[in-house]
Amino acid sequence: MPMSTRPWRRQTLSLAIGLALSPLSWAETAGDGELRGLDAIVVQGEIAYRDRSDSTAPVLVYDLEYFQRFEPLTVGDMLKRVPGVGFVSDILEFDAVQLRGLDPGYTQILINGKRVPGGGLDRSFFVDRIPAELVDRIEIVRSPSANRSGDAVAGALNIVLRDAYEFDGAYVRAGALNFRDGETKGTFGAVAGGEFGGGRLLGGVNVQGRYNPKQKLSLRFDEPGGELDNREDQSDIRDGTDYSANLSYTTDIGEDRFSFSALAVRTEREETERSLEYNDRNSTSRDHLLSENDQFEDIDTRNYAVEASYAFDALGGRNEIDAGWASFTDDIVNTEVETGYDDDDTPPSFDELEGERELEDLEDREWSLGFAHVRGVGDGVEMELGLDYNDKQRDFVLEVSEVATDEEGAPLPPFSDFDRFASEIEEQRIDPYLMFSGRGQAFSWEAGLRYEHTDVSVRADGQRVDNDYAELLPSAHLKFELDEQQRISASVARTVRRPSFDFLDPTLLDGEFGDNDFFGNPRLDPETAWGFDLGYEHRIGRRGVVGFNVFYRDVQDLIELVNTGAPSEESLDDYADDIEDFLDENPGAGPGSPGYPEFDPDSFVYTAANVGDGSVYGFEFDLSMPLDALGLEYTGVFANYAWLDSEVDDDLGERRFNNQARYVYNLGFIQDLPGWGASFGASYRKQGEAFARVLAEEVTTRYGGDLEVFIEKRFGDRATVRLTASNLLDASKDEVFDKFDTLGDQIDRDYDEFELETEESGPVFQLIGRISF
Numbered sequence: 130m131p132m133s134t135r136p137w138r139r140q141t142l143s144l145a146i147g148l149a150l151s152p153l154s155w156a157e158t159a160g161d162g163e164l165r166g167l168d169a170i171v172v173q174g175e176i177a178y179r180d181r182s183d184s185t186a187p188v189l190v191y192d193l194e195y196f197q198r199f200e201p202l203t204v205g206d207m208l209k210r211v212p213g214v215g216f217v218s219d220i221l222e223f224d225a226v227q228l229r230g231l232d233p234g235y236t237q238i239l240i241n242g243k244r245v246p247g248g249g250l251d252r253s254f255f256v257d258r259i260p261a262e263l264v265d266r267i268e269i270v271r272s273p274s275a276n277r278s279g280d281a282v283a284g285a286l287n288i289v290l291r292d293a294y295e296f297d298g299a300y301v302r303a304g305a306l307n308f309r310d311g312e313t314k315g316t317f318g319a320v321a322g323g324e325f326g327g328g329r330l331l332g333g334v335n336v337q338g339r340y341n342p343k344q345k346l347s348l349r350f351d352e353p354g355g356e357l358d359n360r361e362d363q364s365d366i367r368d369g370t371d372y373s374a375n376l377s378y379t380t381d382i383g384e385d386r387f388s389f390s391a392l393a394v395r396t397e398r399e400e401t402e403r404s405l406e407y408n409d410r411n412s413t414s415r416d417h418l419l420s421e422n423d424q425f426e427d428i429d430t431r432n433y434a435v436e437a438s439y440a441f442d443a444l445g446g447r448n449e450i451d452a453g454w455a456s457f458t459d460d461i462v463n464t465e466v467e468t469g470y471d472d473d474d475t476p477p478s479f480d481e482l483e484g485e486r487e488l489e490d491l492e493d494r495e496w497s498l499g500f501a502h503v504r505g506v507g508d509g510v511e512m513e514l515g516l517d518y519n520d521k522q523r524d525f526v527l528e529v530s531e532v533a534t535d536e537e538g539a540p541l542p543p544f545s546d547f548d549r550f551a552s553e554i555e556e557q558r559i560d561p562y563l564m565f566s567g568r569g570q571a572f573s574w575e576a577g578l579r580y581e582h583t584d585v586s587v588r589a590d591g592q593r594v595d596n597d598y599a600e601l602l603p604s605a606h607l608k609f610e611l612d613e614q615q616r617i618s619a620s621v622a623r624t625v626r627r628p629s630f631d632f633l634d635p636t637l638l639d640g641e642f643g644d645n646d647f648f649g650n651p652r653l654d655p656e657t658a659w660g661f662d663l664g665y666e667h668r669i670g671r672r673g674v675v676g677f678n679v680f681y682r683d684v685q686d687l688i689e690l691v692n693t694g695a696p697s698e699e700s701l702d703d704y705a706d707d708i709e710d711f712l713d714e715n716p717g718a719g720p721g722s723p724g725y726p727e728f729d730p731d732s733f734v735y736t737a738a739n740v741g742d743g744s745v746y747g748f749e750f751d752l753s754m755p756l757d758a759l760g761l762e763y764t765g766v767f768a769n770y771a772w773l774d775s776e777v778d779d780d781l782g783e784r785r786f787n788n789q790a791r792y793v794y795n796l797g798f799i800q801d802l803p804g805w806g807a808s809f810g811a812s813y814r815k816q817g818e819a820f821a822r823v824l825a826e827e828v829t830t831r832y833g834g835d836l837e838v839f840i841e842k843r844f845g846d847r848a849t850v851r852l853t854a855s856n857l858l859d860a861s862k863d864e865v866f867d868k869f870d871t872l873g874d875q876i877d878r879d880y881d882e883f884e885l886e887t888e889e890s891g892p893v894f895q896l897i898g899r900i901s902f
Contacts, residue, residue: 166297369428693733
């Protein structure tokens with residue numbers, strides 16, 4: 130396969146983590162509640178179910194104990210079990226979250242109620258590098274409030290980390306994972322919390338071995354139902370280790386409270402791919418070999434974050450000041466070497482040995498400062514006003530070197546003469562907000578207004594472009610308690626999605642979409658959306674809950690590719706070749722000569738612009754309950770289902786939002802055996818078909834079902850051993866690629882290539898032991 134030297138083409142593995150401690154009630158984080166023993170996380174006394182949130186805004190709450198029996202390793206492993214969360218990732222990879230099936234850039238990831246930076250081109254935040262051991266609970270915020278950033282068209286996922294003020298005790302977790310090819314990886318974690326220095330201190334460390342051995346098969350044809358062009362057999366092994374350490378300290382100074390937190394996460398990862406291409410559907414003979422490709426990627430990702438907050442009484446109310454700094458670096462060395470063979474000969478003869486090395490250096494830094502003031506302003510009415518400031522700087526450098534030799538047996542020349550691409554993006558945000566809320570015995574409400582002003586500066590390709598935009602974001606939420614068991618909620622909010630970083634970069638990319646070139650537009654405005662949610666929730670007995678929710682998003686100023694009208698480099702090269710051929714056949718001829726070639730380009734230079742509108746809508750259901758009514762007190766069942774749909778128009782007509790699955794659902798149960806000090810359970814997850822259409826390429830993605838089981842044995846009230854198995858059905862990811870050279874070819878269905886690809890990884894077995902002190 131041809132190798133690409135285009136910057137920004139491949140989204141880097143990325144993670145940037147910011148911590149924020151918000152002990153005030155409006156942040157919905159840990160407060161003055163009763164201390165929880167960490168030993169309860171080691172030995173669970175009973176089955177945990179989804180919590181019922183007291184928030185006026187529509188929020189679903191899932192404690193760590195809800196997930197714990199299946200021993201999730203990362204936040205991604207946790208989120209795959211909650212309603213409406215999808216992933217379009219490689220098999221067994223749960224990294225970029227797609228809430229309600231929309232691209233990850235439409236979902237806001239929060240940590241402790243605060244916005245966090247992400248390293249993805251679309252501003253997504255990779256949750257699969259956050260250890261589950263750091264988490265206290267997961268909150269699905271279906272519609273945002275004024276005191277949170279408005280970057281949440283699909284909604285927000287709030288990852289609430291463990292707070293020093295809430296936990297007491299210590300425990301150690303250790304175990305191993307075994308994979309299909311026999312590889313074994315270890316995992317270790319330790320957490321401790323207690324009184325220290327007049328306050329409370331919590332700290333933890335975690336080391337997690339990561340491994341994913343995948344096998345891929347690709348069949349490529351000249352068109353659907355046509356002749357086979359080639360077959361590719363590929364092995365893809367991802368091997369690495371995640372390291373993390375976190376610290377949280379909280380102390381009361383009279384009526385005031387000071388909180389400090391720090392977190393460091395490092396990922397060392399190697400990705401090794403070996404691909405063989407053949408001109409026969411089944412043979413592995415040298416007589417049919419077209420190419421041998423070896424690719425090795427060395428990834429080093431580091432994340433550091435520090436946050437401090439101070440809460441105090443003044444000005445007739447409660448106040449909080451918080452300041453934070455977060456740094457994210459991603460260094461990648463990617464080397465690809467390919468030996469090509471010419472199948473005009475039988476067997477194919479040596480053609481060329483070529484290599485490419487890419488050096489990627491990404492650094493993302495954010496500084497933040499916030500102030501909030503809360504006070505009562507009437508009978509049962511509370512006012513909150515605040516100001517959030519954020520300064521983000523993202524520097525990206527890509528260096529590319531290509532070398533080759535056509536001498537068979539000769540070594541590849543050393544990589545040198547690197548082409549360099551660099552860009553800098555800086556954003557400064559000032560977001561004031563005002564919010565009012567009230568709560569009665571049966572009725573609660575909240576209404577607010579947030580104003581987000583952003584200054585953007587983009588430097589790339591020797592030029593600088595500045596832009597600024599501002600959005601007014603109103604929101605309102607109502608909740609009505611019909612009785613002790615039933616409640617209805619309704620929400621309306623305006624949200625934004627900021628442009629992807631690659632769409633802001635004005636560097637010209639040759640052949641980015643088929644034969645078409647592309648350059649970004651630094652003057653893009655964000656997409657905006659009006660959103661509506663209507664929900665019903667019913668308590669079942671003492672611990673169970675069932676909920677229904679319908680949602681609608683009216684998205685405006687969609688960012689899409691548009692044709693500048695300028696011919697592409699491919700068109701110019703083709704025209705130059707046509708003129709050269711004509712002059713070779715007609716010496717002395719000129720532009721006015723009969724038959725002189727006319728310039729009629731069929732591929733162009735594209736850019737990004739705010740054009741068109743779209744809509745997103747669906748239905749969500751979730752159930753979490755014990756089977757007490759059937760006399761099965763120690764049996765818990767879990768189920769959630771999301772039906773998802775959308776509409777958007779592009780140059781080829783109407784389609785759904787790219788990569789939105791048609792549905793996603795989870796089913797599961799847990800059976801506790803108190804007399805034996807044991808339990809077992811299973812869960813099954815299925816995600817529907819997704820489709821994506823961009824210029825010159827269309828992709829349909831299907832996933833198999835994921836079956837997981839666990840068996841647990843408890844030893845007293847301080848030790849637990851769990852055996853879990855995931856991907857027991859050896860689910861595959863199957864993709865269909867329709868590839869074209871130009872938009873005209875795409876409309877006429879004149880194929881450049883039609884590809885079928887399937888990917889598998891195999892079951893994973895995990896044995897974990899925990900002991901508390």
